[in-house]
Amino acid sequence: MLKLFITKAINLTIKRPYFLVKRLFISIGTIVNKSGRRKECNICGKTLNNFLPYRQNYKLDAYNEILDWVGSDVKNFACVHCRSHDRERHLFMYFDALDLWNEFSNKKILHFAPEAHLSKKIKELEPSLYVQGDFNPKYLFEGNSDILNIDATDIKYNDEYFDFLICNHVLEHIVDYKKAFSEIYRVLKKNGKAILQTPYSRTLSKNFEDPGIQTNLQREVLYGQHDHVRVFSEKQFFNDLNEAGFTLNIQKHDSLFDVNTSFRHGVNKLEDLVLVEKDKEIQVG
Numbered sequence: 001m002l003k004l005f006i007t008k009a010i011n012l013t014i015k016r017p018y019f020l021v022k023r024l025f026i027s028i029g030t031i032v033n034k035s036g037r038r039k040e041c042n043i044c045g046k047t048l049n050n051f052l053p054y055r056q057n058y059k060l061d062a063y064n065e066i067l068d069w070v071g072s073d074v075k076n077f078a079c080v081h082c083r084s085h086d087r088e089r090h091l092f093m094y095f096d097a098l099d100l101w102n103e104f105s106n107k108k109i110l111h112f113a114p115e116a117h118l119s120k121k122i123k124e125l126e127p128s129l130y131v132q133g134d135f136n137p138k139y140l141f142e143g144n145s146d147i148l149n150i151d152a153t154d155i156k157y158n159d160e161y162f163d164f165l166i167c168n169h170v171l172e173h174i175v176d177y178k179k180a181f182s183e184i185y186r187v188l189k190k191n192g193k194a195i196l197q198t199p200y201s202r203t204l205s206k207n208f209e210d211p212g213i214q215t216n217l218q219r220e221v222l223y224g225q226h227d228h229v230r231v232f233s234e235k236q237f238f239n240d241l242n243e244a245g246f247t248l249n250i251q252k253h254d255s256l257f258d259v260n261t262s263f264r265h266g267v268n269k270l271e272d273l274v275l276v277e278k279d280k281e282i283q284v285g
């Protein structure tokens, strides 16, 4: 009883004020950040001082630099106003610059791990069918009944069914990614397009994955995130896409945007758009 009393007293006199002060500082920081004008979210249109980092203590370490790792802008991750993340803002930039929004009206779309702002925009464009899927929709999107349980390595739709497919930073979570490539290729119509973003290394000549790497900590340190299953090599990633039958139509960030734009919108200027296409059958004769 005495012990309980002492514990409660400590909580009230030490811990609670500490957390209240901490929350106060965070609130003040958020207000200051939201009133800044250094950066601008290209989705909600609001300005801010800085996008929030992927994790509070995240540091770009030497390992990432050695691997010449291309992926998210982890230092400029979330918008403090609309919570959009850098990968979603980057797709909006590419879709605007390349006029890819035209690909959605009256078309059949398959969108894996759908981002909230992007899916809202796609719905407004009135596709003839918009399928949102994830391998574990209950875990990721609790309460959103629009998202179906779809395994990218076993897509339960007919051949040549979809016009456009979006798979934004999903492949690094999939063990049998080559099966996912063949499934995506199979369900795309001829002339169909897919966006297949994933982090990759420009240093590695082959993918790095090893069955001995099993724990969350090992994956976190060696693959960059606890639920990633490899580090893709850019070279192997593109080769494997070619082998799956896709034509690569990589859109270079540098050729579409200047440095100021990528800084202002908080996106990784090294991350190009991996746009792939399923060609029409060549007519013989």
Ligand SMILES: [Zn+2]
Pocket: 041, 042, 043, 044, 045, 046, 079, 080, 081, 082, 083, 084
């Ligand atoms: Zn925003």
